[in-house]
Amino acid sequence: MGTGECFGNVVSDGKLVRNSGGLQNAQFGIRKDGTMVFGYLSEEDVLDEANPFVQLVSGVVWLLRGGEVYISQSQLAECSDTQTTGSKSSYLLVEQVNLWEMAEFLKQQGLINAINLDGGGSATLILNGTLASYPSEHCMWRCPRNISTVVCIHEPSCEPTDCSGHGTCVQGQCRCAGAFWRGPACDILDCGPSNCSLHGVCTDSGCLCDAGWTGSNCSEECPVGWYGPNCQERCPCEHSCPCDQETGSCNITSSQLNRVLQPSPTLQAMGCCSPAFFLSHRKTWITTTSVLALLLVISAMGNIGLFFKARSERRHEGGDYLYQPLRKMNGEASPTSSLAAWETEDAQDQNQALL
Numbered sequence: 001m002g003t004g005e006c007f008g009n010v011v012s013d014g015k016l017v018r019n020s021g022g023l024q025n026a027q028f029g030i031r032k033d034g035t036m037v038f039g040y041l042s043e044e045d046v047l048d049e050a051n052p053f054v055q056l057v058s059g060v061v062w063l064l065r066g067g068e069v070y071i072s073q074s075q076l077a078e079c080s081d082t083q084t085t086g087s088k089s090s091y092l093l094v095e096q097v098n099l100w101e102m103a104e105f106l107k108q109q110g111l112i113n114a115i116n117l118d119g120g121g122s123a124t125l126i127l128n129g130t131l132a133s134y135p136s137e138h139c140m141w142r143c144p145r146n147i148s149t150v151v152c153i154h155e156p157s158c159e160p161t162d163c164s165g166h167g168t169c170v171q172g173q174c175r176c177a178g179a180f181w182r183g184p185a186c187d188i189l190d191c192g193p194s195n196c197s198l199h200g201v202c203t204d205s206g207c208l209c210d211a212g213w214t215g216s217n218c219s220e221e222c223p224v225g226w227y228g229p230n231c232q233e234r235c236p237c238e239h240s241c242p243c244d245q246e247t248g249s250c251n252i253t254s255s256q257l258n259r260v261l262q263p264s265p266t267l268q269a270m271g272c273c274s275p276a277f278f279l280s281h282r283k284t285w286i287t288t289t290s291v292l293a294l295l296l297v298i299s300a301m302g303n304i305g306l307f308f309k310a311r312s313e314r315r316h317e318g319g320d321y322l323y324q325p326l327r328k329m330n331g332e333a334s335p336t337s338s339l340a341a342w343e344t345e346d347a348q349d350q351n352q353a354l355l
Helices: 071-077 099-108 253-261 265-270 277-315 326-330 337-353
Strands: 010-012 015-018 027-031 036-039 051-060 062-065 168-171 173-176 201-202 204-211
Touching: 015 168, 036 062, 062 071, 062 099
Parallel strands: none
Antiparallel strands: 010 015, 010 051, 027 036, 027 051, 168 173, 201 204
16 A cells, blocks of 8 residues: 555545546446446546536446346456455455355345445444454554545435424434324424315314314314314303304304204204294393383373473462452442441450450
8 A cells, every 4th residue: 555545436425536537447326316326437427517426436346237246257347456455366355255255145135236345454344333344454453454435324314314303214214203294304284185174273283273163174163052262162151052153152143043053953942042032032022121111201201291280380379469359359348238247246256255
């Protein structure tokens, strides 16, 4: 190892780290559109900008091609300058398993394409956070070898990784929790195509209906005797009569009453809450009010008459006295009769005095 740099092509996260200049070795890469590429690439392929490589690494020897062992053909096609651990013939023996045995094993596992990315001290394998190989030259653990290129294989990640707190990431896709979270990131509440019938709000537990509405999609009006959000409150009206389905008020119009009672023959049969019930009570109230008003008018007229009569009498009693001659009222009297009357009165007075 002169400089320790990588041989072949290396692209990491869309950035070209090294260009082999067209040297032919087995390649493994992933393009921008997600296409996986195995095999030999020209320099134009590596530098393609229409569908560039996002990840690309070069290996040594194509193990499987199209589901068949391709080692012998690959040995003839590849450049021997990339080998630093010996000739191809000696390199094919790796940890007591040669490439043909490895190729046959991979074929039995159902693989279609496979390349060898190097081996021996040039490779480090970490599995589930544990070192599973010996990255060294010839002295095993005593002189570990630095590795310049890493190929990491892991499950696809989700965006965001926590699925917005409403799901679990599985193989790069969010599996949303609950029955109402939707979307690639589990960040959309969806209560169905009716959208709560425009009579409620979609929550993570379903539709929260407005006052006067109920049902899984808020499409049903409150049953008779109930009101409020999701129809959770019982009407406080007397005689089990219905109330306003939104506010709970017992003062409802006849049109509201007819609409409420229409689907309820039971309440109609009871009669207490029928329109006739309210109309009869209304007529009774009007009749009672009319009679009281008539009595009030009669009483007022009587009081007015008494008032004017009393006023007239007071005026007569307190008026000026008129002079009426005695003669005019009692008739003409002769002087003789007048003298006789006076004498009679004097005699009576004397008799009383003697007694």
